[in-house]
Amino acid sequence: MPFEPMTPVGGDEKPSLSRSSSFKRKLSIPSVGYKRVLVLGSGSFGSCLADHLADIGHQTRIWARNADVVESFNTHHKNPKYLTDHTFSKNLKAVGPEFPSFEDLLLYNVIVMAIPSQSMSSVLKNLVPLFEEKKDKAPLLVFANKGIEAGSCFLPIEIIERECGKDIAKVSTFLSGPSFAKEIVQRMPTQVTIASFSATHAEQACEVFHQGHFLTFSSTDPVGVELAGALKNVYAIASGVASGLGFQQNTRAGLVTRASAEMQKIGTAFNADPLTFLSLAGVGDLFLTCSSENSRNFTVGKRLGEGEKLDHILETLGSTAEGVFTAEAMHELLGRLEMSAPIAEAVYDLLYKGATAADMADRLMGLPSMPEMARPMARRSSHSERFMQAVGVLSPAQSPSATPGGSPPVSRPQSRTGINALPDDK
Numbered sequence: 042m043p044f045e046p047m048t049p050v051g052g053d054e055k056p057s058l059s060r061s062s063s064f065k066r067k068l069s070i071p072s073v074g075y076k077r078v079l080v081l082g083s084g085s086f087g088s089c090l091a092d093h094l095a096d097i098g099h100q101t102r103i104w105a106r107n108a109d110v111v112e113s114f115n116t117h118h119k120n121p122k123y124l125t126d127h128t129f130s131k132n133l134k135a136v137g138p139e140f141p142s143f144e145d146l147l148l149y150n151v152i153v154m155a156i157p158s159q160s161m162s163s164v165l166k167n168l169v170p171l172f173e174e175k176k177d178k179a180p181l182l183v184f185a186n187k188g189i190e191a192g193s194c195f196l197p198i199e200i201i202e203r204e205c206g207k208d209i210a211k212v213s214t215f216l217s218g219p220s221f222a223k224e225i226v227q228r229m230p231t232q233v234t235i236a237s238f239s240a241t242h243a244e245q246a247c248e249v250f251h252q253g254h255f256l257t258f259s260s261t262d263p264v265g266v267e268l269a270g271a272l273k274n275v276y277a278i279a280s281g282v283a284s285g286l287g288f289q290q291n292t293r294a295g296l297v298t299r300a301s302a303e304m305q306k307i308g309t310a311f312n313a314d315p316l317t318f319l320s321l322a323g324v325g326d327l328f329l330t331c332s333s334e335n336s337r338n339f340t341v342g343k344r345l346g347e348g349e350k351l352d353h354i355l356e357t358l359g360s361t362a363e364g365v366f367t368a369e370a371m372h373e374l375l376g377r378l379e380m381s382a383p384i385a386e387a388v389y390d391l392l393y394k395g396a397t398a399a400d401m402a403d404r405l406m407g408l409p410s411m412p413e414m415a416r417p418m419a420r421r422s423s424h425s426e427r428f429m430q431a432v433g434v435l436s437p438a439q440s441p442s443a444t445p446g447g448s449p450p451v452s453r454p455q456s457r458t459g460i461n462a463l464p465d466d467k
């Protein structure tokens with residue numbers, strides 16, 4: 042589908058927030074100018090981000106692998122499967138069901154990927170010829186998925202490095218934070234983090250998305266942001282279980298706080314900045330997802346707590362609950378890290394080992410008393426070191442094998458909060 046000349050959609054006129062609620066802000070032209078954006082993935086999140094980007098003036102195409110979805114977007118401005126009540130921006134056009142050709146991919150200067158983490162790799166492979174051709178002039182890449190790949194236990198940035206190389210991984214950007222798609226399409230005020238090892242790319246991505254109802258904050262801690270986004274889904278399942286069992290606010294607040302401590306501890310092993318876990322992508326998304334039935338992960342947990350079987354829940358959920366896969370990957374990862382995280386482990390046993398919701402509650406409330414706060418400890422594993430070396434944030438000279446008798450220097454600032462290492466660290 043050819044592009045018009047690079048002017049704002051609708052000429053010089055600012056697009057209006059036609060479907061906004063009482064919260065209306067004047068739109069401004071993004072400071073990076075209008076872009077040609079391709080959104081890959083036409084589920085809830087890809088659709089809502091494409092709607093936002095088209096509405097604020099970017100020439101936006103959404104790729105759907107289903108012909109009916111393409112037809113419905115282009116004819117009725119509707120997604121027949123997700124966010125079905127919403128009428129999408131008339132400026133948004135769909136392409137597909139075939140993946141865009143190499144020549145078409147050359148037209149875009151921003152590519153947003155909103156494919157569930159377990160399928161991300163297969164879609165990413167289609168972009169490799171583009172990256173090989175464009176080398177350091179690759180389009181700005183924004184990844185919006187929140188999960189860990191089962192089997193490899195890879196974060197999205199590691200999948201990118203594996204499929205596309207470290208040069209692409211280093212400039213990729215990751216959008217995360219408290220952001221239910223169904224609220225974004227209603228133009229409810231939403232705030233997110235966009236992170237990259239490249240501050241320039243993170244800031245550029247922020248400028249593409251930033252508008253009155255959708256605020257962006259940049260970060261240079263993509264690993265912390267991705268870990269937080271993936272892990273909160275597992276803890277949302279735990280919080281849902283508590284709700285399904287009939288527990289109330291004390292339980293949830295305690296669970297979320299201990300979940301935050303587990304997340305910081307795991308983050309430390311990945312050399313993530315502990316402060317990231319206090320950000321929008323950290324506690325922001327953790328609070329949101331652990332406290333709302335609009336969360337699919339919370340819903341899975343709640344239905345398990347009420348006694349439903351996992352297979353039936355997943356068959357009838359109708360949308361992706363990343364936490365189910367991430368719980369399995371996290372179990373494997375915790376083993377490799379030689380680290381315990383009792384809540385995450387209890388979710389794994391509930392999903393994969395036949396434990397019941399009541400078993401889970403007994404186990405977590407049967408933990409011994411312990412100091413709540415412990416000194417932070419950097420517990421980097423060979424898993425995280427391999428990855429950090431691959432993307433160039435750790436040189437081989439800094440690895441433990443090159444540092445007789447001790448851990449290598451850790452480049453991130455040390456936490457003063459003291460809550461990122463739990464007292465049961467081995």
Ligand SMILES: NC(=O)c1ccc[n+]([C@@H]2O[C@H](COP(=O)([O-])OP(=O)(O)OC[C@H]3O[C@@H](n4cnc5c(N)ncnc54)[C@H](O)[C@@H]3O)[C@@H](O)[C@H]2O)c1
Pocket residue numbers: 082083084085086087106123155156157158160163164185186187188220221222223359360361363
């Ligand atoms: N929905 C939200 O509110 C929300 C918010 C923030 C982040 N996210 C994250 O965004 C990611 C996508 O979630 P979602 O809510 O859009 O999921 P969804 O279940 O609503 O949709 C998933 C979409 O991906 C498509 N898809 C799956 N495998 C594919 C493949 N191999 N090739 C092409 N398309 C494929 C499906 O057809 C579907 O359109 C997840 O990682 C999720 O955690 C979602």
Ligand SMILES: O=P(O)(O)OC[C@H](O)CO
Pocket residue numbers: 187218219220221274277326329330335336337338339361362363
């Ligand atoms: O519906 P969930 O549980 O996948 O959560 C969606 C988003 O991650 C919320 O920020």
